[in-house]
Amino acid sequence: MLKTKRMSRVSIVGSKTVMTGVISELYDMNLLHIDDYVKKDDAESDGFDIGSPLEESGKISETLVKLRSLESHLPKIKGQASKHEDISDVDVKISKIEAEVIEKIDEMTSVDDARAKLEGQLSELEVVSCLSLSLDVFCEYDSLKYFVGYVRDTSFEAKIKKITKKCNVYTGMHGKKLVAGVFVDKEKGDEVQTLLNESGFSEINTSGFLELSGSVDVMIDETESKIKKLDDAKEKINRELAKISEKWGAYIKSNEETLSCEAEKAEVPLRFSVSDNAFVVKGWIPAEKFNMMDKRLQDVSTGKIFVKKYEVVGNAPIELENKGPAKSFGFFMDLYSLPSYKEIDPTFFMFLMFPVFFGFMLGDWGYGVLTLIIFTLLKFKVPKAKDILNVLIIASISTIVFGLLYDEFFGIELFHEMGIHFPHLLTRSNSAGASMLIVYALGLGILHIAAGYLIGFVNELREHGLKAAILEKLSWIVYMAGFFPVLLGFFGMIPSVPSYCYGLLVVGGVMIVWGEGIKGALELISPLTNVLSYARLMAVGLASVILAEVVNEMAHPMFHAGVAGAIMGMVVLVAGHSVNICLGLMSPFIHSMRLHYVEFFLKFYHGGGKKYLPFGQRES
Amino acid sequence: MVEVLIGDEGMKALGAALAIGISAIGAAIAEKDIGAAAVGAMAEKEELFVKGLIMTVLPETIVLFGFVIAYLILG
Numbered sequence: 163m164l165k166t167k168r169m170s171r172v173s174i175v176g177s178k179t180v181m182t183g184v185i186s187e188l189y190d191m192n193l194l195h196i197d198d199y200v201k202k203d204d205a206e207s208d209g210f211d212i213g214s215p216l217e218e219s220g221k222i223s224e225t226l227v228k229l230r231s232l233e234s235h236l237p238k239i240k241g242q243a244s245k246h247e248d249i250s251d252v253d254v255k256i257s258k259i260e261a262e263v264i265e266k267i268d269e270m271t272s273v274d275d276a277r278a279k280l281e282g283q284l285s286e287l288e289v290v291s292c293l294s295l296s297l298d299v300f301c302e303y304d305s306l307k308y309f310v311g312y313v314r315d316t317s318f319e320a321k322i323k324k325i326t327k328k329c330n331v332y333t334g335m336h337g338k339k340l341v342a343g344v345f346v347d348k349e350k351g352d353e354v355q356t357l358l359n360e361s362g363f364s365e366i367n368t369s370g371f372l373e374l375s376g377s378v379d380v381m382i383d384e385t386e387s388k389i390k391k392l393d394d395a396k397e398k399i400n401r402e403l404a405k406i407s408e409k410w411g412a413y414i415k416s417n418e419e420t421l422s423c424e425a426e427k428a429e430v431p432l433r434f435s436v437s438d439n440a441f442v443v444k445g446w447i448p449a450e451k452f453n454m455m456d457k458r459l460q461d462v463s464t465g466k467i468f469v470k471k472y473e474v475v476g477n478a479p480i481e482l483e484n485k486g487p488a489k490s491f492g493f494f495m496d497l498y499s500l501p502s503y504k505e506i507d508p509t510f511f512m513f514l515m516f517p518v519f520f521g522f523m524l525g526d527w528g529y530g531v532l533t534l535i536i537f538t539l540l541k542f543k544v545p546k547a548k549d550i551l552n553v554l555i556i557a558s559i560s561t562i563v564f565g566l567l568y569d570e571f572f573g574i575e576l577f578h579e580m581g582i583h584f585p586h587l588l589t590r591s592n593s594a595g596a597s598m599l600i601v602y603a604l605g606l607g608i609l610h611i612a613a614g615y616l617i618g619f620v621n622e623l624r625e626h627g628l629k630a631a632i633l634e635k636l637s638w639i640v641y642m643a644g645f646f647p648v649l650l651g652f653f654g655m656i657p658s659v660p661s662y663c664y665g666l667l668v669v670g671g672v673m674i675v676w677g678e679g680i681k682g683a684l685e686l687i688s689p690l691t692n693v694l695s696y697a698r699l700m701a702v703g704l705a706s707v708i709l710a711e712v713v714n715e716m717a718h719p720m721f722h723a724g725v726a727g728a729i730m731g732m733v734v735l736v737a738g739h740s741v742n743i744c745l746g747l748m749s750p751f752i753h754s755m756r757l758h759y760v761e762f763f764l765k766f767y768h769g770g771g772k773k774y775l776p777f778g779q780r781e782s
Numbered sequence: 783m784v785e786v787l788i789g790d791e792g793m794k795a796l797g798a799a800l801a802i803g804i805s806a807i808g809a810a811i812a813e814k815d816i817g818a819a820a821v822g823a824m825a826e827k828e829e830l831f832v833k834g835l836i837m838t839v840l841p842e843t844i845v846l847f848g849f850v851i852a853y854l855i856l857g
Contacts, residue, residue: 597857
């Protein structure tokens with residue numbers, strides 16, 4: 163429980179002739195965490211080199227690429243997996259499907275291109291339609307040049323008339339913009355262009371109109387119907403693709419999965435070291451599985467293999483080993499950093515204290531019951547988020563327990579209001595209760611930090627021996643036992659300070675400086691800041707209660723103002739409490755997490771473990 | 783003069799308000815910078831989310847110091 167799973171380091175040496183079989187067996191066992199072989203200098207490598215992928219690797223990858231590209235092109239694939247087939251059969255079939263799909267996709271591309279072109283033409287036609295001109299006028303002229311486009315104003319017209327008489331100007335409004343069509347003498351073209359530019363001319367591309375004739379409006383209708391036809395064609399192609407997807411989808415998907423596994427197997431020799439005739443693979447397996455693995459490998463290779471177990475040296479991969487509800491709290495370790503192999507796995511302590519802190523802060527049994535129901539339902543809906551939901555469910559139960567201790571139900575002291583004398587131990591509704599609460603919070607903090615040092619003591623004892631453990635960890639507990647009474651005495655919060663407390667303070671302080679040097683001396687004030695940090699347990703909670711009370715007080719008068727008022731009141735209550743629950747879940751969660759990660763873990767935790775990822779583990 | 787107008791209780795309340803208000807501003811300034819850096823780091827490497835989150839809430843303790851002082855003043 164407090165240790166991570168015990169691992170054995172193994173090395174497997176075998177003849178290359180049995181390598182494929184061994185790889186398959188290892189993959190099926192899903193136990194060996196492979197350490198990649200890193201090639202050293204030629205002199206040191208003793209004829210060993212990095213292995214090369216199995217023969218069929220290239221073929222597998224090629225087919226896999228085809229499968230994946232098909233998967234991305236076809237519409238949503240569903241259906242059950244079909245039976246396993248030989249890779250060359252798969253490749254033949256897939257190539258056929260691919261050819262079919264590519265044909266459809268090419269068709270689709272050309273339809274899309276044509277449609278985009280027509281869309282462009284349509285929008286140009288719509289602009290030009292306001293000029294009430296026939297399309298025949300937009301043709302190649304010998305002596306005329308024409309400009310069509312948006313302009314800011316019509317001031318250019320008078321200016322053009324000044325330089326040439328051969329000029330026709332048509333204007334119209336397209337939406338809110340002014341559109342002008344100007345036909346002028348070709349020789350004056352450049353000058354007219356300059357004049358138009360002064361009026362903010364922005365040209366519309368009319369080159370497409372050369373092939374068109376007749377009325378603009380008729381042409382617009384025609385273009386629209388062409389676009390409609392292309393849409394139908396597109397629809398048809400999509401239906402055909404869907405048909406392919408329906409027919410082959412399951413086949414593609416199941417083969418993609420199988421081949422991904424095969425590809426993984428085919429490429430794993432890249433992590434082995436090989437000589438001319440032998441291969442070596444090194445890695446880690448859970449200690450209790452060694453004999454089983456040895457036997458299965460011997461069987462599959464008819465004895466042409468040698469499996470050796472070493473005493474643990476170096477960093478073994480980490481698999482957390484917690485049982486029951488504590489298992490889900492491993493989630494927090496994944497988020498932060500996995501423990502190293504030698505140290506205590508703090509998941510269990512987190513399981514003990516995280517819900518307490520959470521409940522202490524939120525502490526409202528109405529909220530607790532509601533969130534318990536929500537998270538339990540969510541657990542069935544979203545099985546992927548099982549771990550965090552389990553954590554939240556446990557936290558909700560703790561919220562209910564603390565809610566009953568505080569006698570709070572959606573911000574109301576329900577039992578008290580109902581005249582039931584409920585013997586609640588804590589209260590947040592008056593300042594005396596709140597003062598007590600801050601004392602409890604800080605007390606909890608002192609215990610939590612002391613527990614952190616205690617775990618640190620055990621870790622240090624294992625790694626660096628008794629002297630270091632006493633000087634670096636136990637010293638802090640001694641120091642704190644003196645520090646806090648002296649501090650409280652200084653502020654006059656306790657009537658008298660027992661004299662041995664000064665002794666503990668001095669002895670502890672000296673031990674710290676001895677153990678940790680100048681860094682320790684600088685940290686002597688840190689217990690105070692660390693413990694004050696636990697005041698958040700009360701402060702965050704108080705904020706949440708007061709918000710709940712504010713919502714209740716806002717809604718209360720509305721219920722005395724007729725039916726409409728009552729409806730408004732309900733809306734305020736539901737909205738207000740929903741917001742408060744969201745905040746009330748988020749901040750206690752983050753703050754409990756922080757108290758563990760910062761205040762607690764820093765007392766003992768090293769972390770930095772690498773996750774145990776056995777070869778063969780499939781993505782879930 | 784001011785004391786006469788506000789009175790002892792008022793001065794206490796003001797003191798408490800300043801203690802928590804100014805410390806909250808301090809924490810906010812600190813969190814602003816850390817938060818921005820954390821988001822930047824996360825854009826590069828998503829696994830840094832938790833480390834970023836922890837770093838970002840670190841200065842919140844400053845508000846708690848203010849809160850405790852306010853509490854002592856009022857208590």
